[in-house]
Amino acid sequence: MVQTKIDIPLITMVGPPNSGKTTLFNYLSGKNHKTVNYPGSTVEYNTSILRKEFGLHAELLDSPGMVSLIPNSPDESVAIEALYNHPEFGQPSIVIITADSNQLTRHLILCKQIIQSGFRTILVLTMLDLLNKRGYDIDELKLGLELRCDVVKIDGRNGKGIPKLIESIQNNLSSIKLDAERKIEKFKVPADKTFLLKSFREIEHIEDKVLTIHEQNSQINNLEKANRELLVLNGVKKFSHKIDETTLRIDRHLLHKYWGLVYFFLIMSLTFTSIFWLAQPLMNLVDTAFGYASEVVFEMLGYTWYSDLISNGLIAGLGSVMVFVPQIIILFMVLGFLEDTGYLARGAMLIDKPLSKIGLNGRSFVPMLSGFACAIPAMLATRTIPNRRERLLTIFIIPLMSCSARLPVYALLIAFITPPEKPWLGGIILSSIYIFSIISSVVIAGLINKFRKKIINAEDSSSFILELPTYRLPKAKVVFNNTLISSKLYVQRAGPMIVVFSLMLWFLTYFPNTNPRVQSENISPMQLHQLQSAERLSDSYASDLGKLIQPIMAPLGMDWRIGVSLVAAFAAREVFVSSLALIFKVTGDQETIQQSILSAMRSAEIEGSGNKLFTIATSIGLIVFFVFAMQCISTVAVAKKESGGWRIPILQILIFTSIAYVLTFIAVNGLRFFSVE
Amino acid sequence: MKKTASQLNFGETATISEIDTSNPSFRRIIEIGFTPGQEIELITKSFFNDPLAFSIRGTLVAIRRNEADCIIVS
Numbered sequence: 162m163v164q165t166k167i168d169i170p171l172i173t174m175v176g177p178p179n180s181g182k183t184t185l186f187n188y189l190s191g192k193n194h195k196t197v198n199y200p201g202s203t204v205e206y207n208t209s210i211l212r213k214e215f216g217l218h219a220e221l222l223d224s225p226g227m228v229s230l231i232p233n234s235p236d237e238s239v240a241i242e243a244l245y246n247h248p249e250f251g252q253p254s255i256v257i258i259t260a261d262s263n264q265l266t267r268h269l270i271l272c273k274q275i276i277q278s279g280f281r282t283i284l285v286l287t288m289l290d291l292l293n294k295r296g297y298d299i300d301e302l303k304l305g306l307e308l309r310c311d312v313v314k315i316d317g318r319n320g321k322g323i324p325k326l327i328e329s330i331q332n333n334l335s336s337i338k339l340d341a342e343r344k345i346e347k348f349k350v351p352a353d354k355t356f357l358l359k360s361f362r363e364i365e366h367i368e369d370k371v372l373t374i375h376e377q378n379s380q381i382n383n384l385e386k387a388n389r390e391l392l393v394l395n396g397v398k399k400f401s402h403k404i405d406e407t408t409l410r411i412d413r414h415l416l417h418k419y420w421g422l423v424y425f426f427l428i429m430s431l432t433f434t435s436i437f438w439l440a441q442p443l444m445n446l447v448d449t450a451f452g453y454a455s456e457v458v459f460e461m462l463g464y465t466w467y468s469d470l471i472s473n474g475l476i477a478g479l480g481s482v483m484v485f486v487p488q489i490i491i492l493f494m495v496l497g498f499l500e501d502t503g504y505l506a507r508g509a510m511l512i513d514k515p516l517s518k519i520g521l522n523g524r525s526f527v528p529m530l531s532g533f534a535c536a537i538p539a540m541l542a543t544r545t546i547p548n549r550r551e552r553l554l555t556i557f558i559i560p561l562m563s564c565s566a567r568l569p570v571y572a573l574l575i576a577f578i579t580p581p582e583k584p585w586l587g588g589i590i591l592s593s594i595y596i597f598s599i600i601s602s603v604v605i606a607g608l609i610n611k612f613r614k615k616i617i618n619a620e621d622s623s624s625f626i627l628e629l630p631t632y633r634l635p636k637a638k639v640v641f642n643n644t645l646i647s648s649k650l651y652v653q654r655a656g657p658m659i660v661v662f663s664l665m666l667w668f669l670t671y672f673p674n675t676n677p678r679v680q681s682e683n684i685s686p687m688q689l690h691q692l693q694s695a696e697r698l699s700d701s702y703a704s705d706l707g708k709l710i711q712p713i714m715a716p717l718g719m720d721w722r723i724g725v726s727l728v729a730a731f732a733a734r735e736v737f738v739s740s741l742a743l744i745f746k747v748t749g750d751q752e753t754i755q756q757s758i759l760s761a762m763r764s765a766e767i768e769g770s771g772n773k774l775f776t777i778a779t780s781i782g783l784i785v786f787f788v789f790a791m792q793c794i795s796t797v798a799v800a801k802k803e804s805g806g807w808r809i810p811i812l813q814i815l816i817f818t819s820i821a822y823v824l825t826f827i828a829v830n831g832l833r834f835f836s837v838e
Numbered sequence: 839m840k841k842t843a844s845q846l847n848f849g850e851t852a853t854i855s856e857i858d859t860s861n862p863s864f865r866r867i868i869e870i871g872f873t874p875g876q877e878i879e880l881i882t883k884s885f886f887n888d889p890l891a892f893s894i895r896g897t898l899v900a901i902r903r904n905e906a907d908c909i910i911v912s
Contacts, residue, residue, distance in 0.1 A: 228869045267871045267895055354859050357868045404893050409881070412898070416882040416891065510900040514886035517902075523889070622862040624905060625889055626870055629898035 166251030170219040170334055172211070173244060175275065176259035177268050178226040179630045181287030184317040185259055186223045187642050189215075205544070206243070207646070208250075215327045217334070222250060230274040230348040234547045245278070245347055252345060255333050256280040257326075262292045262299055262314075269364045270357070272308065279345040281337070282310040283329050289314050291405070291631070298375040307367045318636075405631045408503075412629075416507055425511045429530065432499065436492050436534050437565070443487035451480030464690040466675055470667060478663025481733045482656045485535050488565060489651050492534045493644040496527060501635030506627050513625050519603060520610030522546055523625055525555040532562030536796040537655045538647060540803045548624065553617045556804055557609060560791050560813060561602035563595055566734040567787050573738050574780045576755060577762055598788045605820070616812055654802075655795040662732040662794050666703070670729075670743070674700035698743055703728070717822075718779045718829045720767050730792050737787075782829035789821035843872075844890065844906035846880040852911035853877050861908030871895040872909050 176182035190209035207223040225240045232238035246252055256275055260268035276282050286299060301312040311329040315322040353359075415424050455472040462468035499505045505527060513523030521529075524546045532539035539559045546552040571594055579587045609616050677696035681689050698704060706728060707721035714724045722744045729740035738758070745761035765774040791797070791814045800810040846852055854874050857864055871894045872878070879893045888903040 228866075231865065231869075233866055263896055267897070270869060357865065358873050361868075361871075361873045403896055404881075404898060408898070412882060412891075416884070418883060418885055421882075422885045506900070510889050510891065511884050513900075513902070514884065514888045624863045624866065625900070625902045626863065626866050626905060627889075627900045628870065629891060629900055631897070 166247075166249065167220055170254040170337070171222060171247075171250050171252070172219050172255045172257060172330065173222045173224055173247075173253035174257045174259070175224050175227060175244065175271065177228050177261075177264075177271055179628055180226075180259040180261050180264075180268055181285075181315075181317050182223065182226065182259040183643075184636065184639055185257075185285060185287070185315060186221065187639060188212075188317075188320055188323060190221055190223075206247075217327065217330060219254075219330070219334070220250065222247070222253070227271065229271050230278070231350050235549055236544075236547065245345065253280065254337055255283060255330060257283045257285055257330075259285045259287055261288045262286040263288055263295075265299070265368045266361060266364045269308075269367070270360055272310075273360060273364065274348050276308060276310055278348045281333050283326065283333065284308065284310055284312045285326060286312060286314045287317055290316060290318070293375045295403070296375050298373045300371045300373050304367065304371040307370065408632045411632050412507070415504070416511070421511055425508055428499070428504065429508070432495050433530065433533065435495055436488060440488035440491045440534075444484055447484045447487060448480065451476055451483065455480075459687075459690070464686060464693075466671070469671060469694075470664075474664045474667030475660070477667075477739070478660040478732070479656075481663065481736060482652065482659045484735075485565065485655075486648060486652065488534050489538055490644055490648050492531055492538065493647045494640060496531070497640040497643050498635050501633075501640055503630040503632045506629050509627060510625075510629065517623065517625070519607040520551065520554050520613060521606065522548060522551040522555075522623065523627070525551060528555055528559060529562055532559040532564060535564050535566070535651070536560050536562065536793065537799050538651050540796070540799045541647070541650060541654070543803065548622075550613065550617055551623060553804055553809060554606065554610060554613065556800055557617065557809055557813060558602055558606045560793070560796055560800075560817060561598065561605060561789065563598040563788070564734070564793075566793065569735040569738050570730075570787050571784060573741075573755060573758065574784050577759055577775060578777050578780045594784060594788065601788065609816075616816075617809075654799055658795045658798045659733055663736075666729055666732055666736075669703040669706065670698050670701045672702060694743060713822075716830075717782055717825050718767075718776070718833070719782075720774060722765075723774070723779075723783070727786075727790075727792075731794050733795070734787065734792050778829045778832035781832060782825040785828045786821045786825040789817050789824060791817040840910045841912070842907045843878060843880070843892065843909035843911055844903045846878075846911070848880055848883060851877055851879040854909055855912040856910045858908035858910060861905065863905050864908050867901070867905060867908060870899055871897070872899075878909070878911070 174182055174186055186207065186209075189211055190207075191212035195208050205225070209221045209223075211217050211219045211221050224244060225236075227237060227240055230241055230244075232241050244253070244256075258272050258275055260272060272282070272284055284304070286301065286304075289299070292298065299314070301314055305312040311333065313322055313326045313329055315326060415421055417424075455476050458468050458472040458476065462471070496505070499508075509523035509526055511523075512526045516523060516525055525543070527545070528539045528542040530539075531542050536559050539562065540556050543552050543555045543559075546555060571591060575587045575590050579590065674697050677693050677700065679689065679692045679696050684692070703725050704721065707725035710724045710728070711721045714720055722741075725744060726737050726740040730737040741762070742758050745758065745765060762775040766772060767774050791810075797810045797814065800813060801807055804810070841852070843852070843854075854872060854876050856874050857868055857872065861867070872892075876894060880890060881893050881898060882891045884890075889900045890903060890906050891898050891900045892906075
């Protein structure tokens with residue numbers, strides 16, 4: 162007897178990669194779209210209630226793409242295990258399996274195994290338009306008889322065939338009561354190593370029987386048609402597997418031995434710059450909006466402890482989450498677009514060899530690229546790497562990618578060390594920082610790979626087998642939907658952590674001296690508030706904490722005030738800037754905030770020594786620190802979740818932060834040795 | 839010596855005669871469609887000569903050189 166754990170029927174969707182499963186899921190899914198984790202693992206499922214207009218109340222579960230029911234990686238084992246008995250949903254009432262009709266033999270392997278396991282199965286054939294264009298068609302009734310399951314043809318572009326699928330689901334559900342005898346058994350791997358070859362032969366045989374000539378094809382003249390009929394009748398090999406001509410023609414350029422790499426870097430630089438330049442104005446907008454909201458709170462509630470909590474704790478915390486949303490949306494859109502055209506798989510192929518030299522995989526590339534925007538979506542993207550060791554190593558080095566939260570920090574420090582008469586120097590320094598961070602992350606990845614037994618603690622035989630899908634125009638709906646889901650996931654993952662940390666930080670900087678006495682004559686309420694904030698901070702728990710780490714900061718030529726800002730940067734790196742502003746009692750309006758911080762930085766001295774706190778040496782030291790240090794609390798949280806334990810994030814904090822400290826020490830003291838101050 | 843798929847030249851076609859089951863990835867290779875009797879063509883080599891992309895059963899599949907070594911062709 163089939164057992165679901167929910168009170169409505171469960172329809173699970175499975176299918177090989179590139180079989181049109183996601184498109185179909187988007188057609189069928191209605192509201193309540195959720196992404197759920199298989200408990201205790203990183204395997205993820207999209208779930209949804211079947212769209213209302215179909216008149217059926219059923220839960221839809223989209224499982225990760227799989228090639229067969231024989232697992233090749235731990236994640237696949239989990240996905241297959243969940244198909245038989247999902248801990249939350251139970252056993253599916255119906256399994257819908259998608260198969261590309263142009264790839265019938267390859268894609269029916271999984272279908273056969275699923276039917277063999279005893280599931281009530283509906284086979285959905287996709288991409289018939291391509292098959293028809295080649296002059297063939299499939300007799301779905303015959304195929305259904307051969308496989309003993311319902312077969313439905315669906316056109317992913319316009320949803321043709323969906324009513325038939327719903328009808329089939331309905332029929333299956335109404336006859337489910339007859340299923341008392343049905344037994345679902347796990348697919349066992351036969352001892353015979355050639356069983357897969359046998360399945361292939363059986364399916365090839367079936368394919369020969371069900372392929373027909375596509376009648377309405379006007380492009381094929383009668384003679385050719387007659388020839389084909391003849392071939393079919395004679396049982397000669399009727400169906401030649403040919404690759405799409407357009408795809409081959411495009412690949413002659415994009416996968417060209419030499420030019421391929423040029424195109425690759427061109428496309429990736431375009432992707433990379435678009436992430437930054439398109440997102441920048443939107444990010445500024447979000448930033449301004451939250452800044453404005455902050456001010457409004459003070460205006461409405463006056464300068465009290467609760468308005469401070471709402472404004473500097475809550476709104477500032479939310480702001481530092483939301484400011485990255487535009488960039489993440491654009492990142493996912495551009496990557497989704499590239500993925501849907503079929504190029505991303507080719508990019509992974511082109512870059513596989515050099516990455517495998519440092520223990521990574523071609524599939525590590527996209528996550529690493531995403532890491533330049535934000536480490537959180539980047540770590541989520543490592544799920545496409547099937548090999549556990551390579552996946553963990555990718556997660557490990559992602560924090561070294563120069564994420565955009567570092568940009569405001571670099572901008573401030575570069576502005577400090579660049580002479581005003583040479584503004585062009587700033588751009589050069591920034592590019593050098595990026596190049597420096599790329600080179601050093603390659604070196605560190607190589608080193609970590611050397612010691613991987615101690616650090617990553619996972620061995621897995623490395624492989625790279627990747628289907629390069631037929632090029633096609635991306636479907637806006639799919640790209641848009643996936644972008645929406647992924648961005649939501651970012652806010653859910655990073656949001657609570659950053660907000661909570663930001664509230665904690667507010668607490669540390671506000672207490673215990675909540676009502677400091679300051680000279681209040683002849684100043685506006687706003688200036689009074691700023692003076693009080695600065696005074697409060699210098700007596701706060703945060704400054705106690707800072708003074709505690711003073712001995713650690715001293716060898717770097719820095720003092721507790723930078724120390725506090727570095728601690729604050731744990732909420733998110735860009736908080737470093739606002740924290741400096743607070744500590745150096747910067748007062749001023751929004752437009753000139755950087756100028757006022759800069760002048761405060763220029764006059765700041767190390768307490769009790771009279772030496773300048775910010776010099777070229779310490780500024781470069783800080784840049785070096787930010788290149789390497791593991792600072793972002795949400796990254797730590799996501800690394801823990803994605804790697805399935807504390808081992809990786811704790812080692813990341815230890816290794817990256819000590820590298821940062823040592824190199825900063827060398828940079829500062831080295832520069833001083835050559836009397837660069 | 840047996841010829842493997844990794845020894846094919848650019849644009850050369852061959853028929854798979856057997857799959858070496860001593861390679862750890864052999865099952866994956868079969869599952870994706872590389873079975874004896876199938877015709878394959880080396881469509882492209884990447885800049886570093888690894889991975890290689892083959893046409894198999896009407897689709898393009900990229901595999902590493904050491905994986906192509908378990909595909910024995912004639």
